Structure formats: structure tokens, C-alpha cells
Amino acid sequence: MSETVLQELDDRGVLLLTLNRPQRKNAFSNEQWQAFGDAIEAAGENPAVACVVVTGAGKDFSSGVDLADFGESEGEHPFNACARKLVNFDKPVVSAAKGVAVGGGATLLLHTDVVYVGESLRMRFPFTSLGLVPEWGSSYQLQAVIGARRAAELMYTSEWLDAGKALSVGIATGVFSDEELLDKAMAKAREIAQWPVSSLVETKRLMRDVHRKAIHAAMDAEQAGMEKLAGKPENIEAVMAILEKRAPDFSQFRK
Structure with missing residues (x-):
């Protein structure tokens, strides 16, 4: 069992999954x-699990993909396999996200059924700012x-949401x-888990x-969009700006 996701099942049928790379x-x-x-798939098959809670270790929920470790893999990429398993998961999921x-x-939270957030939440769908797609x-x-x-506003602007905005727009x-x-x-x-699985x-x-x-269908279309835009000049500019700790300049591509 990987230490990157901690698992704890209580006697009430609630499985707590903790994303455990707080240093990243x-x-x-x-x-x-x-x-x-794997944890989601096993929870679906385990009759003792009635409800899942997902949270993050330390001060944050998750900063998304670790670009230092998102290379190619044999067969289906672990991200795609994980995404598909959560979309297809048939038991209730409660998320607890802070930082x-x-x-x-952020997109993981959209596939959980009840989303509780801490007051320190800073959420963002950053895809346009990276020259990519959702x-x-x-x-x-x-x-x-x-x-x-509301979705168009958040996706087009890549704006940051605090806890209050996440609640007011209906994400939280x-x-x-x-x-x-x-x-x-x-x-x-536990309130959910008291009922028949x-x-x-x-x-x-x-x-x-x-x-x-x-x-x-959206995931398939998004994959095609990613393949179309990843590595293009706008995407490279976005990544270089992050590495160089500066604002990106996309105006150069509009001439």
C-alpha cells in the first residue's frame, strides 16, 4: 500500500482517504x-465501506499534477485510470478541502458528492492561464x-476562489x-453511512x-484538446513564466 494515500476505515463504514504528499x-x-x-476501486468492492471522505495532509488539499512526475507510462496513464474510477464510483464521497x-x-472536488471547505481555501481552475484546456x-x-x-466565467478567467466564493457559486x-x-x-x-449501502x-x-x-465524452474531448495545445508556444510561455516567477506574456502570439 502506497504511503502517498493513507487509508483508515472506521467501525461506522466511513473510509478516510488522505492525500499524503504535504511537502509538495x-x-x-x-x-x-x-x-x-486503487483505493477508490477497492472501496467500491468492499461491503464494509458505506461512504468515503477525501482530504489532504498538512495545510493543503492538492495543488494538482506534480509536473516533476507526470511522464509517460505503459498502458493507460495512472491519471486517466484514476479519473475514470472516481467518475464511475457508486458510493457517496464527502470531501474536506482547505488551503x-x-x-x-479542484477538478477532483467536482466528482465528490458533498464538498466541505476550510476558511483557508484557495481554489483555481488554471487551464486557460496555462495555454491548455480543462x-x-x-x-x-x-x-x-x-x-x-458561472462555469464559463471561472474557466475563461482562471480566477482564484476563496471559501466564500466557492460556497456562493455552488461548488462548496x-x-x-x-x-x-x-x-x-x-x-x-457517518450520518450518510448509517443507511443501507x-x-x-x-x-x-x-x-x-x-x-x-x-x-x-468530455474527458475524451479534453484529451484531444490537451494533445492539440500541450507543447505549443503559449503553453511553453506559461510554464516558463512559472519557472521564472514572472507574469506570462501572451500578447506576443496575437501579432
């Missing part, structure tokens, strides 16, 4: 994508969660202090199946 703001390495996907939730850390079905899922107009279900966040999420998960599974299927085909 819980940025996802290939190993962590694999571990998280940074960016990129994959990922993990978020081009569809964000619209499904908060509506097309509730806001709590960082200190009480995980306790509140665990309490809600079979009923929870069928209820989630009824609520989610109407969206899953569209999410998978």
Missing part, C-alpha cells in the same frame, strides 16, 4: 494517482454543478474553520448515471 502541497505524482485510483485546491485538486471532465461537470454562465456545500473541517466532514459521512449505491447511480456518459 499534495501534488499528484504518478504513484499517487495509481494509489488513489490550495488547484487543477486536478481536464477530468470538468468542462462538463463544472457546468452541471454551478451552471453554464459548507464552509468551516480549518480546525473543525475534517470533524464536520467525518460527522456528515445498497440504498446509497442505487441512489447515487440514479443521481449520477444521467451525467456519466457526458463526463466520459
Whole structure:
């Protein structure tokens, strides 16, 4: 079992999954994508699990993909496999996110059913600022969660959201202090887990199946968009600006 995702199942049927790379703001390495996907898959098959809680170790939820460890892999990439497993997961998921939730850390939250955030939350869907496109079905899922107009504003601007904005637009279900966040999420998960797992599974299927085909189609289209834009001059400029700690200059590509 990988130490990049800690697992703790209590006697109430709540499985706590903790993203555990705090020294990297819980940025996802290939190993962590694999571990998280495996944990979700195992939770789906384990009759003792009624509800899952996802949180991050340390001060942050997740800063998204670890660019230092996102190379090629044999067969299906761990990110794609993990994304597909969470989209298809049939048990309730409660998330507890504080600090940074960016990129994959933000899009992951869109696939959880109850989203509790801490007051320190700083969330961003940064894809246009990177010269790229959305990922993990978020081009569809964000619209499904908060509506097309608000989703367009967030995706086009790559703006930062604090906890209050995340709540007001409809991404977050509730806001709590960082200190009480995980306790509140665990309490809600235990409230959910008291009911028959079979009923929870069928209820989630009824609520989610109407969206899953569209999410998978969006993921395929997003992959094509990523392949089209990754490595292009605008994307390179965005990455170099991050490395050089400066603002990117995209105006040079409009001449």
C-alpha cells in the first residue's frame, strides 16, 4: 500500500482517504494517482465501506499534477485510470478541502458528492492561464454543478476562489474553520453511512448515471484538446513564466 494515500476505515463504514504528499502541497505524482485510483476501486468492492471522505495532509488539499512526475507510462496513464474510477464510483464521497485546491485538486472536488471547505481555501481552475484546456471532465461537470454562465466565467478567467466564493457559486456545500473541517466532514459521512449501502449505491447511480456518459465524452474531448495545445508556444510561455516567477506574456502570439 502506497504511503502517498493513507487509508483508515472506521467501525461506522466511513473510509478516510488522505492525500499524503504535504511537502509538495499534495501534488499528484504518478504513484499517487495509481494509489488513489486503487483505493477508490477497492472501496467500491468492499461491503464494509458505506461512504468515503477525501482530504489532504498538512495545510493543503492538492495543488494538482506534480509536473516533476507526470511522464509517460505503459498502458493507460495512472491519471486517466484514476479519473475514470472516481467518475464511475457508486458510493457517496464527502470531501474536506482547505488551503490550495488547484487543477486536478479542484477538478477532483467536482466528482465528490458533498464538498466541505476550510476558511483557508484557495481554489483555481488554471487551464486557460496555462495555454491548455480543462481536464477530468470538468468542462462538463463544472457546468452541471454551478451552471453554464458561472462555469464559463471561472474557466475563461482562471480566477482564484476563496471559501466564500466557492460556497456562493455552488461548488462548496459548507464552509468551516480549518480546525473543525475534517470533524464536520467525518460527522456528515457517518450520518450518510448509517443507511443501507445498497440504498446509497442505487441512489447515487440514479443521481449520477444521467451525467456519466457526458463526463466520459468530455474527458475524451479534453484529451484531444490537451494533445492539440500541450507543447505549443503559449503553453511553453506559461510554464516558463512559472519557472521564472514572472507574469506570462501572451500578447506576443496575437501579432
